[in-house]
Amino acid sequence: MRIVEGYQPVKELLSRQVSRQGFGGDDKERVVRDIIAAVRERGDNVLIEFTEKFDGVKLTSLEVDKKEIKRAAREVDAELLTALKLASERISDFHKVQKDALVRDSTRQNLGWMMRPLDRVGVHAPGFTAPLPSSVLMTAIPARVAGVKEIILVTPPDRSGKISPVTLAAADIAGIDRVFSVGGAQAIAALAFGTESVPAVDKICGPGNIYVFLAKKLLYGVAGIDGLYGPSEVIIIADDTASAEYCAADLLAQAEHDVMATAILLTTSRNLAEGINVEVDKQVQTLTHRDTALKSLGRRGFIGVVSSVAEAVDLANLYAPEHLCLVVANLDTYAGQVANAGCLFLGENSVEVLVDYVAGPSHVLPTEGTARFGSPLNILDFVKIINVVNTGESDIRKLGKAASVIARAEGLDAHARAIEKRMNKKK
Numbered sequence: 001m002r003i004v005e006g007y008q009p010v011k012e013l014l015s016r017q018v019s020r021q022g023f024g025g026d027d028k029e030r031v032v033r034d035i036i037a038a039v040r041e042r043g044d045n046v047l048i049e050f051t052e053k054f055d056g057v058k059l060t061s062l063e064v065d066k067k068e069i070k071r072a073a074r075e076v077d078a079e080l081l082t083a084l085k086l087a088s089e090r091i092s093d094f095h096k097v098q099k100d101a102l103v104r105d106s107t108r109q110n111l112g113w114m115m116r117p118l119d120r121v122g123v124h125a126p127g128f129t130a131p132l133p134s135s136v137l138m139t140a141i142p143a144r145v146a147g148v149k150e151i152i153l154v155t156p157p158d159r160s161g162k163i164s165p166v167t168l169a170a171a172d173i174a175g176i177d178r179v180f181s182v183g184g185a186q187a188i189a190a191l192a193f194g195t196e197s198v199p200a201v202d203k204i205c206g207p208g209n210i211y212v213f214l215a216k217k218l219l220y221g222v223a224g225i226d227g228l229y230g231p232s233e234v235i236i237i238a239d240d241t242a243s244a245e246y247c248a249a250d251l252l253a254q255a256e257h258d259v260m261a262t263a264i265l266l267t268t269s270r271n272l273a274e275g276i277n278v279e280v281d282k283q284v285q286t287l288t289h290r291d292t293a294l295k296s297l298g299r300r301g302f303i304g305v306v307s308s309v310a311e312a313v314d315l316a317n318l319y320a321p322e323h324l325c326l327v328v329a330n331l332d333t334y335a336g337q338v339a340n341a342g343c344l345f346l347g348e349n350s351v352e353v354l355v356d357y358v359a360g361p362s363h364v365l366p367t368e369g370t371a372r373f374g375s376p377l378n379i380l381d382f383v384k385i386i387n388v389v390n391t392g393e394s395d396i397r398k399l400g401k402a403a404s405v406i407a408r409a410e411g412l413d414a415h416a417r418a419i420e421k422r423m424n425k426k427k
Contacts, residue, residue: 001251001265001276001277001280001297001301001302001303002302002303003270003273003274003277003302003303003304003305004302004303004304004305005270005304005305006305006306007306007307007311007315009304010266010304010306010315011315011318013302013304014264014304014315014318014319015318016319016368016369028210028211028214029214029218031185031211032185032211032214032215032218033218035050035184035185035186035189035211035215036185036189036192036215036218036219038050038186039186039189039190039193039195040189040193043190043195043196043197044062044195044196044197044198046186047062047182047186047187047190047195047197047198048062050182050184050186051156051157051181051182051186054156054184054186055127055156055157055159055183056159057157057158057159057160057161057181058161059157059161059181061181062180062181062182062197062198063178063179063180063181063197064163064168064179064180064181068168069168069171069172069179070172072165072166072167072168072169072172073165073168073169073172075165075169076165076166076169080166081169083357083358084133084137084169084170084173085173086358087134087137087357087358088137088141088173088174090358090359090360091137091138091141091142091360091361091362092141092144092145093360094359094360094361095141095142095145095146095360095362095378095379096145098378098379099145099146099379102378102379102380103115103146103379103380103383107388110389110390110391110392110395111387111388111389111390111391112387112388113385113386113387113388114385114386114388115383115384115385115386116383116384116386117146117147117148117149117382117383117384118143118146118148118149118202118203118224118382118383118384119148119149119150119202120148120149120150120151120152120199120200120201120202121143121148121150121151121152121201121202121203121204121205121382122151122152122153122154122191122201122203122204122205122223123136123139123140123143123151123152123153123154123176123205123206124154124155124183124187124188124191124204124205124206124207124208124212125139125153125154125155125167125183125206126155126156126183126206126207126208126209126212127155127156127157127158127183131164131166131167132167132207133166133167133169133170134170134356134357134363135206135207135363135364136153136155136167136170136171136174136176137170137173137174138362138363138364138377139205139206139226139362139364139377140153140171140174140175140176141174141175142362142377142378142379142381142382143205143381143382144174144175145379146379146381146382146383147382147383148382150177150178150199151174151175151176151177152176152177152178152179152180152191152198152199152201153171153176153178153179153180154179154180154182154183154187154188154190154191154198155167155179155180155181155182155183155187156181156182156183156184156187157181161181163179163181178199180197180198182198183208183212184208184209184211184212184215185211185212185214185215187212188204188208188212188215188216188219189215189219191204191223192204192219192222192223193222200223201223202223202224203223203224203225203226203381203382204216204219204223204224204225204226205225205226205364205377205381206226206364207229207364208229213228213229213230216228226364226377226381227364227366227370227374227377228368228370229364229365229366229367230260230367230368231257231258231260231261231262231367232254232257232258232261232262232322232323232367233254233261233262233263233264233321233322233323233367234250234251234254234262234263234264234321234322234323234324234325234352235264235265235266235316235319235321235323235324235325236250236251236264236265236266236325236327237265237266237267237309237312237313237316237324237325237326237327237328237334238265238266238267238269238272238327238328239267239268239269239272239309239327239328239329240268240269240271240272241327241328241329242267242272242327242328242348243327243348244272244275244276244278244279245279246327246348247265247272247276247279247327248276248279248280248282248283249279249283250325250351250352250353251263251265251276251280251297251301252280252283252284252287252293252297253352253353254296254323254352255292255293255294255296255297255301256287256288256289256292256293256296257292257296258292258296259292259295259296259299260296260299260300261296261300262296262300262301262321263296263297263300263301264301264302264303264304264319264321265302265303265304266303266304266305266306266312266315266316267303267304267305267306267312268305268306268307268308268309268312269305270305273303273305276303277303280297309328309330309334310334310337313334313337313338314337316338316340316341317337317338317339317340318340319340319369320340320341320366320369320370320371320372321340321341321342321371322341322342322343322365322366322367322371323341323342323343323345323352323355323365324338324341324342324343324344324345325345325350325352326338326344326345326346326347327347327348331346331347340371340372341371342365342366342367342371342374342375342376343355343361343365343376361376362376362377362378364376364377365377393422396419396422396423397423400419400420400422400423401423403415403416403419404416404419404420404423407419
C-alpha cells in the first residue's frame with residue numbers, strides 16, 4: 001500500500017471530490033429507466049424475460065414454494081445453520097432493545113404522535129458470486145422486530161434456476177413471508193409497482209450492484225428506500241500501540257469485498273505503516289480473493305501518516321466512512337470526537353467482521369460519505385410517525401389570531417376564515 005505523509009496531502013485524498021466514474025453514469029441510468037418502464041408495463045412476463053437475459057435462467061414460476069423454503073434448512077451444513085441462528089438471535093435482541101428505547105407513542109397535553117410499523121417491506125439480496133445470507137438476516141430481522149406485517153424477499157436464481165438453500169434457510173430463520181426468484185433492477189421495479197405475482201411494498205431495502213443502486217434512486221417516492229449503498233469502506237485509525245498483524249488483516253477483510261472497496265489506515269507511526277505493509281504483502285498471498293484485494297488496495301487504499309490522533313479523527317470526520325475503527329490509547333477521549341461514521345469500532349478486539357455477521361447491529365450502513373447525515377439500518381426505518389392533534393376551544397382562543405394573521409399574510413383567505421369562524425363563534 002502506498003504511504004502518504006502529512007495532513008494536507010491525506011486530506012486531499014479524503015475530500016471525496018473525485019469523479020464517481022463507474023459508479024453511475026448516463027448510459028447505465030438509461031438502461032435502468034428502460035427496465036423500470038418495461039416492468040411497470042408488462043409485469044411478470046418481462047421479469048421472466050429479464051431473468052433469462054441477465055441470469056441465463058428460464059423460469060416457469062417466479063415465487064419459491066414454501067415447502068422448498070422449509071426444505072432448504074435440511075440441505076444446509078449443520079454448523080452453518082447453527083451460526084445463522086445465533087446471528088439471528090443477536091440481531092433480534094439488539095433491535096428489540098432499540099425498539100424499546102425509540103419506538104414510543106407520546107402525547108403532551110393535546111399534541112403528540114403515534115408510531116406505526118409499515119405494512120409490507122421488500123428485501124433485495126444480491127447473488128454476486130456466492131449467497132449472502134447475512135444480508136437477508138441483517139435487513140429482514142429489524143423489520144420483523146419493528147412489527148412489519150409482511151416481508152418479501154427478491155433474489156436472483158443460480159444457473160440451475162434455483163435459489164441457494166443457504167439464502168432460503170436464512171429467509172426462513174428471519175421470518176420472511178414470501179420469496180421470489182428475481183434480482184437486479186427489475187426486482188426493485190417489481191417491488192415498487194407490483195406485478196401479477198410480486199406485491200407492491202411500502203419500502204425497499206437491501207444492497208446490490210450499480211443497477212440496483214440506480215433503480216432504488218429512480219424509484220424513491222414510488223416506494224420508500226432504505227438508502228443508496230456504494231462499495232464498502234473502512235478507515236482504521238491506529239497509533240504505535242496497535243498490532244500491524246491485526247490492522248493488515250482488517251484492511252484485507254475490507255479489500256476482498258470488491259475492487260471498488262476502500263481500505264484506508266491513518267496512523268501517527270511511520271514504523272507501524274511500514275510494518276502493516278509487510279503484513280499485507282504476507283497475508284494477501286493466501287487469500288482466495290487475492291486479486292480483488294490487491295486491486296482494491298492499489299486503486300483506493302493507502303496508509304496516511306499524520307502528526308496526531310486528533311488530526312486522524314478530523315480527517316475521518318471529513319470522509320465520513322461506513323466503518324471507522326479506533327485502535328489507539330485513550331479510546332474514550334477520541335471516541336468522543338467522532339462525528340461522522342456508519343459504525344464505530346473501539347479497540348483491536350472490536351472487529352468489523354463480527355458486525356458483518358453476528359454481533360447484533362445491522363451491517364447495512366451508510367457509504368459514500370452519507371454517514372454525514374445518514375444512519376445504519378435500524379428500527380426507525382420500518383416505522384412511521386403519525387402526528388396527533390386534539391386541540392380545543394381554548395387553543396383556538398390562544399392561537400387562532402396568530403394563525404389568521406399568518407394565513408392572510410400568505411394570501412390564503414380560506415385558511416384565515418376557517419380559523420376566524422371558530423374564533424367568532426357565538427357562545
